Amino acid sequence: MAAEQDPEGRAAARPLLTDLYQATMALGYWRAGRARDAAEFELFFRRCPFGGAFTLAAGLRDCVRFLRAFRLRDADVQFLASVLPPDTDPAFFEHLRALDCSEVTVRALPEGSLAFPGVPLLQVSGPLLVVQLLETPLLCLVSYASLVATNAARLRLIAGPEKRLLEMGLRRAQGPDGGLTASTYSYLGGFDSSSNVLAGQLRGVPVAGTLAHSFVTSFSGSEVPPDPMLVPAAGEGPGVDLAAKAQVWLEHVCAHLGLGVQEPHPGERAAFVAYALAFPRAFQGLLDSYSVWRSGLPNFLAVALALGELGYRAVGVRLDSGDLLQQAQEIRKVFRAASAQFQVPWLESVPIAVSNNIDEEALARLAQELVAVGGQPRMKLTEDPEKQTLPGSKAAFRLLGSDGSLLMDVLQLAEEPAPQAGQELRVWPPGAQEPCTVRPAQVEPLLRLCLQQGQLCEPLPSLAESRALAQLSLSQLSPEHRRLRSPAQYQVVLSERLQALVNSLRAGPSP
């Protein structure tokens, strides 16, 4: 697996990836003499997506990359000048040319940690004008990444820790980098790998894939490979004609299954042999190009048993249509019987992978039976990040019980002292008429200083480290909050002082 690397500046969103009104407002602020006013905005969401009670925070690495590279080039400023009023003061454009994030400070939930409604994922502070320009790109980078990571985490929870989950949604993604983002953050959220090669190259996501129906159907069976010989796995002994050996095995297999030896499609078998010649240690059969039972399965068994004679073990089969669960169960029975019949123990446990529109419901049925599943994560943009409505600059803490489980998150004013472990704390649940009392066994500050005056405060974790944090975080969540359907809502409460400030603002008309 390649190390994660900066993809030559490409993954950094460009400064003009922003809504025009951010630029018009920038001019408005500048004209009002407020360009350098101190400002802060918080990025949070109001509801968790997919009807769940948790969200994974993700996208921070892309935000940091974007902020550190943020600089309007001449061409950018010229373009803005072309869409702003022609009599705009040239000094405004000089101001834009000099902008960077050297005065911007960012606090953030670490990538892969749990985020709950109302708790900021990002706090961005700095001069008003530059902070305004950053809002749209940061929203764009965080919203989708968190959504995809959360979706992946839910599928991982359904599948359990052992099943292999492969993301393969590229062909339906929102354009090239839509796919890159989805693959990256599906991995962060708990998938094992992606079909997207670019995500492997640029982000270090493990990649996986074998063959498609088009490969199988492109063979007629009359092809003559230039070199049909395969050397045994041990590397010793003469090469063997794999196609010929598979043909011998086919007769045994068909006799065992009660099929005529002419029934399995010769083109499919030729495709399997071609693939096995190229990948003798990673042969997977795609079973449903023709008939699973009369063609795909016997052809797979013939080639897999031929490979097995040479010391190679097939890595599995894949189903891409029909009733996946029922077929998988029947295929397992066939493998067991063939394993006994041919005295080949490993055949019994050959992995069965399934794909094709696997959503949470389908996965829940499949997870009991199968070793590997792949498919396009279903995504629905239901979260709604909006700007701060609670007043003032805030701090956020997570309270844990003595068993390490999460109790609640507390929002308070930035200047308040942090809650102390073992000490009683009075807090206000949302909408409550009275405060309640909690005594946390542990207290974790949630927002970490990430960029200070444009400087990175600590190295970013690798994608794999963030992925591990995501799984750790989920394990700390109690089952009633982790439940995917009708979960209990995790509480985000306000400190007494923050609640008092909210009440005072509500009481009187603010002007």
Place this chain on the structure above:
Amino acid sequence: MAAEQDPEGRAAARPLLTDLYQATMALGYWRAGRARDAAEFELFFRRCPFGGAFTLAAGLRDCVRFLRAFRLRDADVQFLASVLPPDTDPAFFEHLRALDCSEVTVRALPEGSLAFPGVPLLQVSGPLLVVQLLETPLLCLVSYASLVATNAARLRLIAGPEKRLLEMGLRRAQGPDGGLTASTYSYLGGFDSSSNVLAGQLRGVPVAGTLAHSFVTSFSGSEVPPDPMLVPAAGEGPGVDLAAKAQVWLEHVCAHLGLGVQEPHPGERAAFVAYALAFPRAFQGLLDSYSVWRSGLPNFLAVALALGELGYRAVGVRLDSGDLLQQAQEIRKVFRAASAQFQVPWLESVPIAVSNNIDEEALARLAQELVAVGGQPRMKLTEDPEKQTLPGSKAAFRLLGSDGSLLMDVLQLAEEPAPQAGQELRVWPPGAQEPCTVRPAQVEPLLRLCLQQGQLCEPLPSLAESRALAQLSLSQLSPEHRRLRSPAQYQVVLSERLQALVNSLRAGPSP
């Protein structure tokens, strides 16, 4: 508006933006001696999205850009070598290094033309190995672009030709280029403009935008602008203190509306003044930061009337929450009454824009009343591009009636003569037991030669030209096919020879 320009190679999807199985299959073909076999694949879809009966073909420009630049760099080949078996023949990687699209030929539906189920959007032919590697990126580039363009076309049909439609979905897009793609193809499908500045800079999409709630709420009313003076629109006469003039107008407006002069929020008014100072010719009031009726509307009227005195006309108001239609209708009444009261005729027809989750249903309600609407296009990935299942290389023609309306599309074998205008033709509708007869007044070939042996055959149309073609194409569609709900299905029929070939393949088992 900037001319469309090639965005420095960035918009070109990279060669490794592909599923890994395309690379493993490439190795399989190579090992089987089939790398240079002649191959063709067609990209089409089975159902139109959103329950409609039409799709707009889009994404071709990105495909062409991708194909012309397609070349595996050393780093790409090295990455593939790192994920393929270590004993893979080095000659395979030499083969990859030499690959380009110089032997690839592409036929395509022109960008912006109507596409129907089963009719290829793209036909790609060339050596098997390279064509296989191209499949995923081309699917990725065409599927989403066509989906977004179709969505935009539907909203345009609802809104009618005159209303202004602004796309502003960037913050919820699938990462940076997801947003760029969505903005580009929303414009192609019929939107007027986008909030996405980068789409303006890189693709020449007209950009639009004014101000957000955060701008309004960031002002308290105590700010002192460095230069509060505004010179009259005619450019003659001394500057006028706009804030002071708005304050005078506020008293008249409040008296007229029966409001206390203290009720409208002074910070909102200061924000409007600041924005008007920066954009005197493009002042738009965002009305719902506080109360539309007691604050937003009177503040807007005060600033707009002050501007009007200086010879500037406000360009409109925007509503972003609540019952948009009802509020818009009441605001129009207020504008009419104030126009009469203050003897300011232009005030009567100030445009009212609305935003906030405008979907087809909401737009249908709004379209009767309003001049401009903006919002995030709702997108749902429901199309399902799959590989060719009809045999052989095909040609496609569109048959038109004497009034220029579309009758049906015909698929036939590539070697058949084209249908002739005025001549009777026997064709097979899908699933029909007998052929039917049609006599087209006009016949249009659908697939245009786009790339021949890697060379562009004709210059690509500009985005605006494709946008115009989309609107022209839609106007040729009969109302029953254009209808957005429960439309009549447009017929795609087979020629007699193609139908006969299909029947013969169905009759006998293919091996």
